[in-house]
Amino acid sequence: MKILLVYPETPLTFWSFHNALKFISKKSSEPPLGILTVAAMLPDHWEKKLIDMNVSNLKDEHLNWADYVFISGMNVHSESIHEVIKRCNAIGTKVVAGGPVFTFDHQEFSGVDHFILNEAEITLPLFLKDLEEGCPKPIYTSDIFPDIENTPVPQWDLLEHRKYASLSIQYSRGCPYNCEFCTITQLNGRNPRTKSKEQFIFELDTLYSYGWRGSIFIVDDNFIGNKVKLKREILPALIEWSKARNYPFLFYTEVSINLADDEELANLMVAAGFHMTFIGIETTNPMSLKECGKSQNLNRDLVASVKKLQNLGLQVSGGFIVGFDNDPPHIFEQMIQFIQKSGIVTAMVGLLNAPSGTRLFKRLKSENRLLKISNGNNTDGTTNIIPKMDPQKLLKGYRDIVKTIYSQKEYYERMKIFLREYRPPINKSIRIKFHDILALFRSLWVLGVRENGKRFYWKLIFFTLLKHPRKFALSVTMAIYGYHFRRIADTI
Numbered sequence: 001m002k003i004l005l006v007y008p009e010t011p012l013t014f015w016s017f018h019n020a021l022k023f024i025s026k027k028s029s030e031p032p033l034g035i036l037t038v039a040a041m042l043p044d045h046w047e048k049k050l051i052d053m054n055v056s057n058l059k060d061e062h063l064n065w066a067d068y069v070f071i072s073g074m075n076v077h078s079e080s081i082h083e084v085i086k087r088c089n090a091i092g093t094k095v096v097a098g099g100p101v102f103t104f105d106h107q108e109f110s111g112v113d114h115f116i117l118n119e120a121e122i123t124l125p126l127f128l129k130d131l132e133e134g135c136p137k138p139i140y141t142s143d144i145f146p147d148i149e150n151t152p153v154p155q156w157d158l159l160e161h162r163k164y165a166s167l168s169i170q171y172s173r174g175c176p177y178n179c180e181f182c183t184i185t186q187l188n189g190r191n192p193r194t195k196s197k198e199q200f201i202f203e204l205d206t207l208y209s210y211g212w213r214g215s216i217f218i219v220d221d222n223f224i225g226n227k228v229k230l231k232r233e234i235l236p237a238l239i240e241w242s243k244a245r246n247y248p249f250l251f252y253t254e255v256s257i258n259l260a261d262d263e264e265l266a267n268l269m270v271a272a273g274f275h276m277t278f279i280g281i282e283t284t285n286p287m288s289l290k291e292c293g294k295s296q297n298l299n300r301d302l303v304a305s306v307k308k309l310q311n312l313g314l315q316v317s318g319g320f321i322v323g324f325d326n327d328p329p330h331i332f333e334q335m336i337q338f339i340q341k342s343g344i345v346t347a348m349v350g351l352l353n354a355p356s357g358t359r360l361f362k363r364l365k366s367e368n369r370l371l372k373i374s375n376g377n378n379t380d381g382t383t384n385i386i387p388k389m390d391p392q393k394l395l396k397g398y399r400d401i402v403k404t405i406y407s408q409k410e411y412y413e414r415m416k417i418f419l420r421e422y423r424p425p426i427n428k429s430i431r432i433k434f435h436d437i438l439a440l441f442r443s444l445w446v447l448g449v450r451e452n453g454k455r456f457y458w459k460l461i462f463f464t465l466l467k468h469p470r471k472f473a474l475s476v477t478m479a480i481y482g483y484h485f486r487r488i489a490d491t492i
Contacts, residue, residue, distance in 0.1 A: 081101070118143070166215035170218070181354065303341055406489045
């Protein structure tokens with residue numbers, strides 16, 4: 001068998017970092033971890049090629065070469081996926097499709113020969129067995145959550161590593177919380193399933209042996225879902241591993257805000273090499289938090305929790321949402337003030353959407369308030385729901401938030417607040433790479449010479465050099481992120 005694994009093109013979004021990647025001459029922020037893992041589950045004697053459309057062009061010669069095209073993705077990739085399927089159908093190459101977008105919305109995609117839904121550890125072997133026997137079915141699905149201790153190491157030899165700003169691994173699946181708008185519990189369950197300590201370290205050894213040095217995104221839905229195992233096994237082993245190799249990787253991941261309640265766990269993460277976390281803050285309105293089931297964010301000072309993590313050595317990027325049924329008219333100004341005060345530099349604010357399969361989708365469908373299938377991008381100024389708030393007021397308020405927090409004045413001021421609060425660990429080695437130097441000079445030219453409002457950039461540069469010289473590289477990086485966010489905000 002000749003198998004072409006295709007990862008579709010990601011559109012221009014806040015999280016694509018497309019405009020920022022140009023500063024370091026990279027093509028994509030992270031690799032297609034899921035489809036690389038699927039590749040490792042296929043028979044070793046099959047020929048395999050990977051085309052990540054975010055870093056390489058998908059050519060007809062690739063499609064003609066393949067017996068099957070395996071494609072995976074999320075809702076945000078739907079437009080690109082439809083185009084790939086159309087091209088495969090035109091030349092008669094069979095299509096096998098799996099991943100989150102197909103698990104929830106496979107009926108939206110015509111032209112697929114075989115759907116491998118849910119988690120591949122269960123459904124892919126069933127397909128492979130039937131394929132070998134000459135009787136593959138159109139759809140394979142399962143409601144079983146597999147033990148991921150048997151999941152193979154992703155097939156990294158298929159990847160062009162140098163085209164990526166970071167690499168990725170997975171430690172766990174599932175989240176103990178059940179937010180109404182989130183697909184995670186439907187996809188991966190509420191009981192976090194973890195890999196073993198030996199398995200996790202072996203995956204790190206694999207990346208290390210390939211010569212990778214730099215950022216690694218641990219893609220877990222909630223990395224701290226099983227705190228006991230982290231504190232007793234995983235993080236102590238990771239600290240030992242990182243220290244023995246002079247900290248070759250910088251880790252970042254997703255956690256819930258209650259990490260701020262466990263200083264021991266946060267300290268262990270920092271000691272292991274974690275430098276950043278993404279946290280779903282969602283909203284400053286308690287009634288909206290109750291509405292969406294975000295219980296872990298209630299009854300706490302959210303700004304204090306964020307600043308505590310910053311003080312402990314963890315940068316906090318945050319997700320925010322407007323458009324809840326209980327949002328008051330002044331929610332937009334409240335959110336602007338919260339984001340500025342918190343020092344969350346990378347603040348992703350989106351309109352509430354209802355992805356297929358979520359509790360929110362089911363509730364709004366019963367209320368006849370769904371407009372369409374979600375496109376997976378809640379930061380483009382569109383929504384698939386009929387909100388309680390006047391839609392025009394909601395859209396205007398959303399635009400006001402984004403335009404304000406990413407304007408140069410407010411963005412650079414927020415950076416200064418963060419730089420004052422953030423206390424980076426002092427025991428980590430700092431490796432300056434060529435692309436870091438390239439990014440600095442490009443930022444000096446683009447942000448300090450060409451862009452309007454350049455005076456704010458230069459004020460930040462001199463502020464950092466005078467007050468926080470150890471954080472200079474971080475300051476330049478975040479300034480570059482801001483350039484990307486402003487370009488995206490201009491399109492909303």
